Amino acid sequence: MANNVSLSVNGKSVSASVEANVLLVDFLRDNLGLTGTNIACDTSQCGSCTLLLDGLPVKSCSLLVVQADGCDVITIEGLASETVLHPMQQAFQDNHGLQCGFCTPGMVMAGIGMVERRRAAGSGLPSDEEIRSALEGNICRCTGYHNIVKSVAQGAKTMLQGEG
């Protein structure tokens, strides 16, 4: 049975009629052409499909579109203009925080989610250990995570203090 849903995706209103079993990640990729959100494990274990739902990082491969009805969705494509990167994206570029890049959008979104939580809680800059703990649900098979932690640390600093 089709359901009518309305949600905001990267600041634009989207209304659609979707079957109840359609996953949010498939809807974004197949219907809206937003292919930056990747599918890797299909079972919400790896974090490649992480996006922000009402400001919080969620794994979109195990969330139905109907669950996102009325929500505000931000994907990797919604962070920045074509030319200027979001500070967290810029940090991954600056620090070689990736190799094959498949996990990167999820890492960036999870990193931003962590920083926003800290901003709301007033808890300041994260330590490397706090970054590792916050992003343990995002896996990378290429790097040893060193540059990812470095990237998130730089991104957090820029986001919270406005400097590189």
Add this chain to the structure above:
Amino acid sequence: MSNNASINGGVGSGISHDSTKKHANGTAVYVDDIRVPENALHLYAFPSPHAHAEITAMDLSEVESADGVALVLTADDITGMNDVSPTHSGDDPLLADGKVMFQGQAIFAVAADSLNQARAAAQLAKISFKPLPAILSINEALAQDSFVFTPQVMAQGDAEGELKNAKNTLSGKLNIGGQDHFYLEGQASLVIPQEDGDVLVHCSTQHPSEVQTHVAQVLGVERNAVTVEVRRMGGGFGGKETQASPWAALAAMTAQKTGRPAKMRLVRDDDMIMTGKRHPFQISYEVGFDDAGIVTALDMTLVSDCGHSLDLSRAINDRALFHADNCYYIPNMRVTGLKCRTNKVSNTAFRGFGAPQGMMAIEEVMDQVAQKLGKDPLAVRQANLYNASNNTTHYGMVVEDNVAPEIIAQLKTASNYDKRRAEIEEFNANNEFVKKGIALTPLKFGISFTTKFLNQAGALIHIYADGSVQLNHGGTEMGQGLFTKVAQIVANTLNIDLEHIKITATNTGKVPNTSPTAASSGTDMNGMAAKLAAEKLIDRLRQFAIEHYGVAEGDVKFLPNRVKVGKQTFSFKEFVNAAYMERIQLSATGFYATPKINFDPETGKGRPFLYFSYGASVSEVEVDTLTGEAEVVRVDILHDVGRSLNPTIDLGQIEGGFIQGVGWLTNEELFWNDDGALATHAPSTYKIPTMGDRPDIFNITLFDNENMEDTVYKSKAVGEPPFMLAISTYRAIWQVTKGNLDAPATPEAILKACGEPS
């Protein structure tokens, strides 16, 4: 930015790779991201529920009539050959024909308007099986003489005789587990039908030419009707060398039969169940040694579990044999390789390609010898190293570029090995349940494909009349930074900024008959081919200047981003345009075949490698002997990449390879149940390292060295070798358990090895 002093992004600059920005903003396109036309079909392959069975009846009528289904494919629908074996051994059917050989083997495929429809339809199949006895372990295979290929022996001296004469002897066994690649991007292919029945295959593969070959073979057409393109992969690690073909072939069959685009992406569980992995090995050895710990004789057998078919198992098992000496000279050595056929998914290439298992074997021997003599394991290792007079391997190659002794000495000092080892001994004496261990292991890894014909590469470079350059070669990009390194090489050779060089997708229509991007050889071979192509262009341009401007050869100088001809200086762009106007060909191919190499499997002798890469690592671990949990607290690495083409990329490879190796030897356990079903087929049960597993202290240094062979800008390969640095982590844990430890050293295995607390 043009600069008169030097170019931007040349060889040696530590730039991040070319797609970094696109990865960060989500615009990098993988196969699954390519926009497909509305009428595209999506495929699902039905996996065998049995490890070994005869198919006695198959009724797919309900599958065919299910919602959205356009086509159902069985072995009978294959117009060409029903085989996708990489070495043409004929034992890798695309679709099962009458019998199944492993749990997960594709029996039939469904193409439907959506993947969900295809999957749902496949469940309606009515198949009857007559189960057959299945071989599910190395021991069962050995007992039944079940092998995929003949044994290989490599030997020097008289191992048997000298074992009898040895002052001390020891024998032992070691079981080593396999490993799933867990590339983040699963297997994926998209086939677009072309005119004349041709197909364009977008495929996530390390071996486009093999996918082309297999697709053509299955369709029953010549290879010129099949074009394979790969822009990038979301990780490969060897898992997309031979394992990409079946899915591309099924999609190509669908495209050919329906005229509609067809896509096949394996969901993770199917990917883990249906595709091959690293080979589990069983090692047994008998070693003879003197009181100083010098190994005088060694007889070792390396048995691999190849799964149901040959795939690349011959070369993989051989590479294990080639590395069973690691850095050590053993005058009387015999190593035998046995390749078992079991009813499991066919094991395949994975970073290291057998060498990790071979090195694990000899490093076990070193620790056993040291333990028996009560010596520092590092002292025993150092005493056995190749040196100037003892430098011939068991396969007859002379080790000419040995830097292992220097690397070990430098790392030993830099990591404070002696002091820390003493502190650890003290710590262990004062702590009953938590114990520490430290180990230093070296590595020597042979570079070149041991299958000689694969050591060839091609490149194609165009300079356009505006001075911009397009670069293509046979190597594929899987995140390792190959495309960037080769572009840096071309920038250097043409002496222009990197930003003018456009990197293009690997395409069988541009460079034909390519070898897989494997054996760590991607940069060595494709970089050299590209350099040769660029040099051809420079030669042509120089000749043009001499003739057109009437100057001597020495008066033409290619300076950064400009060309000096006599007293005139042109920008590269102006100069190239002038050459174009004078009808100079501005496109060139380059071809490289690795020199000096040969190996004769009959005699087990030769020079299979152009050179060796070296490295060493020290790991310190802390083990809770009551829970079996081990934590890697500190790692120090010193690694040889020759003259680094790009230190940022090389350090990333070293770090990533090491951590992947630690995963193999600690967390990552593949578990098959008694029916031959893989129980650990998702990341919920199969644990690759996460962010929290990184050692607290992790120092990586590049060893100052240059390749003594004539490699591209004196660099060395880096892809696989660092994986084997992780052996020090396993050896450090072993220092705590003092033996009885199979790999992976999971908490369960460690607890078992520690035994009951007294």
